[in-house]
Amino acid sequence: xxxxxxxxxxxxxxxxxxxxxxxxxxxxxxxxxxxxxxxxxxxxxxxxxxxxxxxxxxxxxxxxxxxxxxxxxxxxxxxxxxxxxxxxxxxxxxxxxxxxxxxxxxxxxxxxxxxxxxxxxxxxxxxxxxxxxxxxxxxxxxxxxxxxxxxxxxxxxxxxxxxxxxxxxxxxxxxxxxxxxxxxxxxxxxxxxxxxxxxxxxxxxxxxxxxxxxxxxxxxxxxxxxxxxxxxxxxxxxxxxxxxxxxxxxxxxxxxxxxxxxxxxxxxxxxxxxxxxxxxxxxxxx
Amino acid sequence: xxxxxxxxxxxxxxxxxxxxxxxxxxxxxxxxxxxxxxxxxxxxxxxxxxxxxxxxxxxxxxxxxxxxxxxxxxxxxxxxxxxxxxxxxxxxxxxxxxxxxxxxxxxxxxxxxxxxxxxxxxxxxxxxxxxxxxxxxxxxxxxxxxxxxxxxxxxxxxxxxxxxxxxxxxxxxxxxxxxxxxxxxxxxxxxxxxxxxxxxxxxxxxxxxxxxxxxxxxxxxxxxxxxxxxxxxxxxxxxxxxxxxxxxxxxxxxxxxxxxxxxxxxxxxxxxxxxxxxxxxxxxxx
Amino acid sequence: xxxxxxxxxxxxxxxxxxxxxxxxxxxxxxxxxxxxxxxxxxxxxxxxxxxxxxxxxxxxxxxxxxxxxxxxxxxxxxxxxxxxxxxxxxxxxxxxxxxxx
Amino acid sequence: xxxxxxxxxxxxxxxxxxxxxxxxxxxxxxxxxxxxxxxxxxxxxxxxxxxxxxxxxxxxxxxxxxxxxxxxxxxxxxxxxxxxxxxxxxxxxxxxxxxxx
Ligand SMILES: [Zn+2]
Ligand SMILES: [Zn+2]
Numbered sequence: 001x002x003x004x005x006x007x008x009x010x011x012x013x014x015x016x017x018x019x020x021x022x023x024x025x026x027x028x029x030x031x032x033x034x035x036x037x038x039x040x041x042x043x044x045x046x047x048x049x050x051x052x053x054x055x056x057x058x059x060x061x062x063x064x065x066x067x068x069x070x071x072x073x074x075x076x077x078x079x080x081x082x083x084x085x086x087x088x089x090x091x092x093x094x095x096x097x098x099x100x101x102x103x104x105x106x107x108x109x110x111x112x113x114x115x116x117x118x119x120x121x122x123x124x125x126x127x128x129x130x131x132x133x134x135x136x137x138x139x140x141x142x143x144x145x146x147x148x149x150x151x152x153x154x155x156x157x158x159x160x161x162x163x164x165x166x167x168x169x170x171x172x173x174x175x176x177x178x179x180x181x182x183x184x185x186x187x188x189x190x191x192x193x194x195x196x197x198x199x200x201x202x203x204x205x206x207x208x209x210x211x212x213x214x215x216x217x218x219x220x221x222x223x224x225x226x227x228x229x230x231x232x233x234x235x236x237x238x239x240x241x242x243x244x245x246x247x248x249x250x251x252x253x254x255x256x257x258x259x260x261x262x263x264x265x266x267x268x269x270x271x272x273x274x275x276x277x278x279x280x281x282x283x284x285x286x
Numbered sequence: 287x288x289x290x291x292x293x294x295x296x297x298x299x300x301x302x303x304x305x306x307x308x309x310x311x312x313x314x315x316x317x318x319x320x321x322x323x324x325x326x327x328x329x330x331x332x333x334x335x336x337x338x339x340x341x342x343x344x345x346x347x348x349x350x351x352x353x354x355x356x357x358x359x360x361x362x363x364x365x366x367x368x369x370x371x372x373x374x375x376x377x378x379x380x381x382x383x384x385x386x387x388x389x390x391x392x393x394x395x396x397x398x399x400x401x402x403x404x405x406x407x408x409x410x411x412x413x414x415x416x417x418x419x420x421x422x423x424x425x426x427x428x429x430x431x432x433x434x435x436x437x438x439x440x441x442x443x444x445x446x447x448x449x450x451x452x453x454x455x456x457x458x459x460x461x462x463x464x465x466x467x468x469x470x471x472x473x474x475x476x477x478x479x480x481x482x483x484x485x486x487x488x489x490x491x492x493x494x495x496x497x498x499x500x501x502x503x504x505x506x507x508x509x510x511x512x513x514x515x516x517x518x519x520x521x522x523x524x525x526x527x528x529x530x531x532x533x534x535x536x537x538x539x540x541x542x543x544x545x546x547x548x549x550x551x552x553x554x555x556x557x558x559x560x561x562x563x564x565x566x567x568x569x570x571x572x
Numbered sequence: 573x574x575x576x577x578x579x580x581x582x583x584x585x586x587x588x589x590x591x592x593x594x595x596x597x598x599x600x601x602x603x604x605x606x607x608x609x610x611x612x613x614x615x616x617x618x619x620x621x622x623x624x625x626x627x628x629x630x631x632x633x634x635x636x637x638x639x640x641x642x643x644x645x646x647x648x649x650x651x652x653x654x655x656x657x658x659x660x661x662x663x664x665x666x667x668x669x670x671x672x673x
Numbered sequence: 674x675x676x677x678x679x680x681x682x683x684x685x686x687x688x689x690x691x692x693x694x695x696x697x698x699x700x701x702x703x704x705x706x707x708x709x710x711x712x713x714x715x716x717x718x719x720x721x722x723x724x725x726x727x728x729x730x731x732x733x734x735x736x737x738x739x740x741x742x743x744x745x746x747x748x749x750x751x752x753x754x755x756x757x758x759x760x761x762x763x764x765x766x767x768x769x770x771x772x773x774x
Pocket of ligand 2: 460461464537538540
């Protein structure tokens with residue numbers, strides 16, 4: 001077999017050979033991926049598997065953003081962190097794991113909480129944003145920031161034994177606010193901390209987020225935009241449903257949208273959703 | 287919150303707290319999992335993610351069987367192996383990774399090729415077998431061995447941008463031979479080595495294998511038995527289809543089946559499938 | 573009219589943790605062309621299936637914010653929302669969006 | 674008769690790498706109750722869709738070993754295999770089983 005190598009170095013040809021021989025991915029797909037940059041917001045249950053597969057696949061620049069530290073009760077699902085990193089920043093642990101499986105990519109550590117004041121600057125350095133966070137205000141903040149900057153957003157969520165996945169703000173598709181213009185009541189927003197989660201469920205959704213972001217970065221296939229995947233792990237049922245397109249009335253991306261950099265920086269996401277951006281973890285009393 | 291702890295030690299209650307609070311999993315599901323034993327045959331693309339989630343979730347005894355060494359061209363999909371282990375046995379590398387994320391479970395290394403002569407003895411030590419291998423003769427061998435020993439088999443496969451998943455030989459469901467009594471022609475059996483594979487595709491299937499095996503081990507939910515999941519990564523389409531039940535004519539599990547320990551030990555899987563159990567890897571000429 | 577009604581994303585907790593309901597919805601047909609719409613179905617569901625915390629399902633005359641409604645695997649925004657008319661054997665899904673990870 | 678015919682697991686390579694085919698299959702109806710069966714469809718597919726290596730699709734009078742056939746997401750073993758009769762708008766999937774990992 002002989003291929004056009006498209007500027008790939010010999011060690012890359014060897015490492016990614018199983019991608020290069022794929023007719024529907026090939027040298028061009030790999031070259032696109034190596035030139036791409038992806039930011040994963042959240043190095044928890046969703047981010048763990050997504051980050052490892054991004055690093056392995058050869059995303060050129062891989063950003064990790066988180067402000068938490070690794071805890072023992074993360075270990076049942078956050079397979080990117082080893083016990084040796086308990087008590088240390090998740091970003092540091094996750095970046096080390098990514099580098100240990102692929103030393104030839106750039107891994108960037110953003111050890112900070114995501115806020116209105118830093119989101120635009122950080123997001124603007126990446127092509128694709130992956131939402132691997134765990135609360136409603138952060139999800140609105142991330143979506144709005146992606147709309148303002150025109151970045152595609154691969155959004156995953158998992159609680160209990162269910163997961164959900166879609167792509168927002170991609171090629172004229174809807175943003176998070178198009179689907180959810182009004183935030184849900186706070187009682188409807190269970191997190192993995194208070195509701196629990198079967199560890200492998202965010203693992204599956206995180207892998208699917210990695211797949212969708214890799215497809216966008218490599219320019220291959222049909223992205224999961226305008227569609228949503230609904231996963232029921234207990235029943236082993238998966239639905240992929242058709243969702244609405246961009247809403248003309250959307251405050252973020254509609255015809256008369258008020259969202260811009262200035263408005264974004266001043267928007268109060270905690271007040272809007274009646275939920276703090278960073279929740280104090282529930283303490284179990286056993 | 288206060289729970290019956292069912293013999294779980296305090297460090298386990300802390301580690302698995304997000305499982306314990308799940309009404310549909312809970313303390314009983316976790317206790318079942320901690321008492322279970324699972325063997326993963328193959329520490330490659332499928333085994334990589336499956337093993338990590340088994341270890342994280344707290345499978346009591348986790349076996350890894352493989353005879354290969356870690357190579358650079360595995361790294362794009364086999365996220366369990368770090369660059370530091372290139373050239374070393376996959377079993378050693380995978381076991382070290384599992385222990386680094388959960389030192390409280392037992393990890394057993396089987397560094398050998400699976401053969402008629404060792405399969406019965408090894409499989410008999412485990413409750414559930416996970417087929418994460420890459421060729422047709424081994425898949426027949428594993429299924430037959432599970433039928434002879436009465437073990438459920440969680441079977442996954444991935445090539446190119448597609449994946450497949452089902453459970454064989456579980457609670458009266460079909461075995462691999464019920465579906466495929468006659469082996470396919472050798473030209474129809476592409477491996478990841480010659481056909482290529484997008485790294486995250488076996489990652490997704492491996493996670494789904496982990497989920498299904500965890501459900502069986504914990505006795506929760508509806509297993510994917512009598513059903514098969516068909517995954518098309520490029521199109522982002524997933525079908526879960528109904529497949530035939532156990533075949534009365536099946537040579538392995540049917541009414542007049544000839545398969546038993548003796549017959550199994552002497553069956554020539556290479557001749558039956560016209561394929562060697564261990565293929566020499568394709569050399570790329572770039 | 574035979575319908576399948578499913579709940580997910582935690583909404584099943586409002587109906588005894590049962591996710592899938594095969595139901596027979598009777599409604600008063602004023603004339604031949606009169607069809608059951610999602611507007612009527614919502615109130616039928618609230619009366620017949622929701623066992624607790626109805627405020628987690630309905631707000632005003634529609635579902636509460638954060639609930640996606642799917643008719644035959646398609647967002648009801650695409651079929652007319654409350655005015656979507658239903659046919660025999662349709663599958664209606666109510667699913668609460670998840671935020672955890 | 675309008676049918677959707679899909680190929681997967683590598684079988685699409687036999688038909689110009691096209692996975693989904695929306696087709697109109699005409700067949701000679703001897704009488705009113707005469708229905709198109711999978712037996713006739715197999716030979717129609719072989720003639721009209723398979724462009725190369727037909728031996729990778731058919732062996733004898735049925736599909737080659739290792740190919741699963743699904744009619745409306747259900748294994749054709751459950752509906753009578755070659756004798757399965759088809760209805761308007763049915764979806765027939767031919768998928769080769771994978772062994773890689
Ligand atoms: Zn919008
Ligand atoms: Zn059988």
